[in-house]
Amino acid sequence: MKDNPFWQVLADKVLAGFSISRSDAFQIVSASDSETLSIVEQAARIREHFWQNRVRLYMLLNAKSGLCPEDCGYCSQSRDSKASISKYPFLPEEIVFKAAEKAEKLQVHTFCLVASGRSPTEKELENVGGIIKEIKSRQRFKVCACLGLLKTGQAEFLKSSGVDTYNHNLNTSRRFYSQICGTHTFEDRIRTVNQVKEAGIGTCSGGIVGMGEDLQDAVDLAYELKDLRVDSIPVNFLHPIEGTPLSKTRELSPLKALRYLSLFRFVHPKADLRIAGGRELHLRSLQPLGLRVANSIFIGDYLTTKGELPEADLQMIQDLGFVIEAAF
Numbered sequence: 001m002k003d004n005p006f007w008q009v010l011a012d013k014v015l016a017g018f019s020i021s022r023s024d025a026f027q028i029v030s031a032s033d034s035e036t037l038s039i040v041e042q043a044a045r046i047r048e049h050f051w052q053n054r055v056r057l058y059m060l061l062n063a064k065s066g067l068c069p070e071d072c073g074y075c076s077q078s079r080d081s082k083a084s085i086s087k088y089p090f091l092p093e094e095i096v097f098k099a100a101e102k103a104e105k106l107q108v109h110t111f112c113l114v115a116s117g118r119s120p121t122e123k124e125l126e127n128v129g130g131i132i133k134e135i136k137s138r139q140r141f142k143v144c145a146c147l148g149l150l151k152t153g154q155a156e157f158l159k160s161s162g163v164d165t166y167n168h169n170l171n172t173s174r175r176f177y178s179q180i181c182g183t184h185t186f187e188d189r190i191r192t193v194n195q196v197k198e199a200g201i202g203t204c205s206g207g208i209v210g211m212g213e214d215l216q217d218a219v220d221l222a223y224e225l226k227d228l229r230v231d232s233i234p235v236n237f238l239h240p241i242e243g244t245p246l247s248k249t250r251e252l253s254p255l256k257a258l259r260y261l262s263l264f265r266f267v268h269p270k271a272d273l274r275i276a277g278g279r280e281l282h283l284r285s286l287q288p289l290g291l292r293v294a295n296s297i298f299i300g301d302y303l304t305t306k307g308e309l310p311e312a313d314l315q316m317i318q319d320l321g322f323v324i325e326a327a328f
C-alpha cells in the first residue's frame with residue numbers, strides 16, 4: 001500500500017518543534033491496521049531523533065504485595081481481586097538489596113521499588129527512605145519509588161532519601177477514571193504527581209490501555225500527561241488477570257497497541273516512553289517494532305505477572321542494533 005504522506009508531515013511538524021493537535025492525535029489512534037506500519041515508521045523517526053539507538057532498562061521489585069484497600073479494577077492486588085497472587089508486607093531489606101544487585105548486573109537504568117496500598121504510612125516511608133539511601137550508596141543506577149498517593153511532606157522526604165523519580169500513573173482519562181476506580185479520584189492522582197514535581201523529583205506517570213476506554217480517552221490521557229509535563233511515561237496494555245473485574249476484557253491487537261504507543265510518542269516526543277506491562281501478551285511478535293517507538297522497557301517480571309526472560313530482551317535490543325543506556 002502507498003504510504004500516506006500525512007504521517008510524515010505530522011512527524012516533520014514534531015521534529016520542527018511543534019505540538020500536534022488533539023484531532024491529529026485522534027487520527028493516529030483511529031487509523032486502520034493497514035496504515036499502522038507507516039505511523040510506526042514516522043514515530044520511529046521521532047524516537048531516533050531524541051533517543052538515537054539508546055534503550056533504557058527498568059526493573060521492578062514488588063516490595064509489598066496485595067492487601068490493598070483500594071478497588072482499582074485492573075489490579076490483582078486490590079480489595080476486590082480474587083486473583084491468586086502472593087501477598088506480603090514490606091520485604092525485609094536483605095531481599096531488596098539482593099534484587100538491587102541483580103538489577104545492577106542486568107545494567108538497569110532505573111530500579112523501581114513498588115509497594116501496594118493507598119498511601120505509605122510514616123513508618124513505611126521511613127523504612128523505604130533508609131533502604132533507598134543504602135541502595136544509592138552501593139549501586140550506580142537511578143531509583144524510582146511507587147508507593148501510592150502522597151501526603152504533605154512525603155515527597156520532600158523521599159527526595160532527601162535520594163529518590164530520583166516517583167511513579168504515579170494517571171492510568172486513564174479523567175472521564176473514564178470512575179469506571180475503573182471508586183476509592184480515589186483522578187484529581188487525587190494529579191495532586192500526587194504535582195507534589196512530586198514540586199519536591200524536585202522526576203515524574204513518571206502513564207497509563208493502561210485496553211480497559212474499555214474509548215479512543216478519545218487515550219488521547220485525553222496523553223494530553224493530561226502533557227499538561228503535567230511528566231518526564232517518563234510507562235504505557236501498559238491491560239493484562240486481564242483471572243479474579244479481577246477486568247479479567248474478561250480483551251480489546252487489543254498488536255497493531256492497535258502500536259498505534260497507542262505511537263500516539264504517546266507523537267504527543268511526547270522527548271519523553272522517556274516505556275513499553276510496560278502486557279507487552280508480551282499484546283505486542284507479541286511485534287515487540288521489536290514497539291521498541292522503535294518507545295525507548296525503554298521493563299526487564300524481568302512485572303508486579304504480579306511474568307515477563308520475558310531478560311536474555312530474550314537483551315537479544316532483541318542487540319538484534320535491533322540498539323545499545324543499553326547506562327544511568328551514569
Ligand code: SF4
Nearest residue numbers: 068070072075078116
Ligand atoms: S492503589 Fe495500587 S495496589 Fe491498590 S488496587 Fe490500586 S493499583 Fe492496585
